[in-house]
Amino acid sequence: NANVDERYNIEKETEAACAYLLKAYAKYHDWMTVAASYNAGQGGISTRIEKQHQRSALNLWLPEETSRYMFRILTAKLMFENPSAFGFSLEPEDYYRYVPPRKTITVTEDIKNLPDFAAANGVSYFQLRNANLWLKELNLKVSGKKSYKIKIPAE
Structure with missing residues (x-):
């Protein structure tokens, strides 16, 4: 869908990443190899493990990008x-402040004008987009039985 990039949906992306990491760890039993597979794919890492007769990514000859990514x-x-061990002094106000949404709306039909949708829900288009970084356009197309959860921010 050209209107949506769900890689920017923090909740979905986090859940997908965690599921991937757990599945990869169950397969490799080594976090560095899991990290390598997150970058290069399980197929690529498994093939290298088999062909190079090694169990850990630390002992594999890998593409430079993957080797650097692991570290x-x-x-x-x-x-x-x-x-602090790396010279950073972070105070609570330095962290990103999460503001829970006032409400979440499940959308099952196209929204032709997201700025109008935002206004109808008491927020600006800017606020709506900041709360839903995965939205890419001024409209939202919903195909088939797909649905999207749009967060309406509290502020």
């Missing part, structure tokens, strides 16, 4: 766990 994601994890 970058590990570094990001460590930084999130202990920012």
